[in-house]
Amino acid sequence: NAGVTQTPKFRVLKTGQSMTLLCAQDMNHEYMYWYRQDPGMGLRLIHYSVGEGTTAKGEVPDGYNVSRLKKQNFLLGLESAAPSQTSVYFCASSDHRDTEAFFGQGTRLTVV
């Protein structure tokens, strides 16, 4: 029972490099989310999706792009990484707007 799986778990990038974080869920959930967690800031929503082929901006979308080409996958892209994007990134999914979200284990990203 995998739930929500994030790849990779750790990554170090140089400023200006690009990368894609992959989130996969096996629960057939409609909703998927990307959050970042920073000390003292809690979790802040970057982008989210309410179904295959749809995406929307969250609270802190600048510098990130997302795609949901398949229902089970939600990709988060950084086109040109900046030190301010050093954070722990969490993906989550839920099957309905009223139900609880299931979280992945997180990706620790460091931009130097």
Place this chain on the structure above:
Amino acid sequence: AQSVAQPEDQVNVAEGNPLTVKCTYSVSGNPYLFWYVQYPNRGLQFLLKYITGDNLVKGSYGFEAEFNKSQTSFHLKKPSALVSDSALYFCAVRVYSGAGSYQLTFGKGTKLSVIP
């Protein structure tokens, strides 16, 4: 803005004593409220939620939360704390984000330390 607030960055409690982690909310309409727990180097785990109905909600691991509409609060409680309850706790609220979509907005978290 619709949000939740956790007024305490840290709560310390002795093992065996009751614990309370506070959360207040600011939303229009009926709030949908959630509590999550995060253990070190792990993702968030769902504890409980309030959608409607009884003001006292029971959840996982012996936790419960009391919804108080007049005080706009949703405090997390447990009658007897365990050392293993030491973790980071997040309150969250469902917020309408337009075009029929909703998102979860989290508080900043409260670190709970249970002292043996």
